[in-house]
Amino acid sequence: MHGWLSGPESGSAAPVVMFVGDSFTVGSGPVPTWRTYAAESARLLGWQPVIAGAGGTGYLNKGRVGRTFQQSFEAELAWRPAPDLLVISGGHNDCRWSAESVRRAAESLISEVRTHWPRTRILMIGPIWLRDTPRRAFRVRDALSSLAGQETIPFLDPLDEPRITGTPPGQLLPDGIHPTAEGHAHLASWLTDAIGRLAKGEDHQGP
Numbered sequence: 001m002h003g004w005l006s007g008p009e010s011g012s013a014a015p016v017v018m019f020v021g022d023s024f025t026v027g028s029g030p031v032p033t034w035r036t037y038a039a040e041s042a043r044l045l046g047w048q049p050v051i052a053g054a055g056g057t058g059y060l061n062k063g064r065v066g067r068t069f070q071q072s073f074e075a076e077l078a079w080r081p082a083p084d085l086l087v088i089s090g091g092h093n094d095c096r097w098s099a100e101s102v103r104r105a106a107e108s109l110i111s112e113v114r115t116h117w118p119r120t121r122i123l124m125i126g127p128i129w130l131r132d133t134p135r136r137a138f139r140v141r142d143a144l145s146s147l148a149g150q151e152t153i154p155f156l157d158p159l160d161e162p163r164i165t166g167t168p169p170g171q172l173l174p175d176g177i178h179p180t181a182e183g184h185a186h187l188a189s190w191l192t193d194a195i196g197r198l199a200k201g202e203d204h205q206g207p
Helices: 035-046 070-075 100-118 135-150 181-199
Strands: 017-023 048-053 084-088 122-123
Touching: 017 035, 017 181, 035 181, 048 084, 048 135, 070 100, 084 100, 100 135, 100 181, 122 135
Parallel strands: 017 048, 017 084, 084 122
Antiparallel strands: none
């Protein structure tokens, strides 16, 4: 494998990358899991993905399924062999909670992941808002970014990317919040570019 997780070298196995997240990660409406930005990024990067989580969930928010990210990790991922990388993506659904409480919940998840899989890399992606980002989302983003810095985890910030926060209406589902399949492909393009910069040791949010 190249320096970071830029893809498999010739003859080597594809990196196993697990995602845990909310509806942006697992899909919503007419967009199934295998067409989300997580799945499309894996295709583009040559990864073997395992995608976990559920719509409406977050570090604290349990959504309709009644579980947090940490509980989704325990139920869907922790029993599997350790992956090369775990991507934790979210915070959108945690904006009604205090930023500090979201940070503590994220810290608990990271601690459990590192205890369970000490050699697995972790990548955090902050809250995703495609348009009209509320102020409270930035507070959650700042708390998660600060934690990532403390834990020496790369942090990617969708709220600092105009091509995401300015997503055109044609790439949004009728709810005005979630992306269409085309919108997910757009997110995947952003993520793969960011992963490429990480692989080259270039600038990114977090360490």
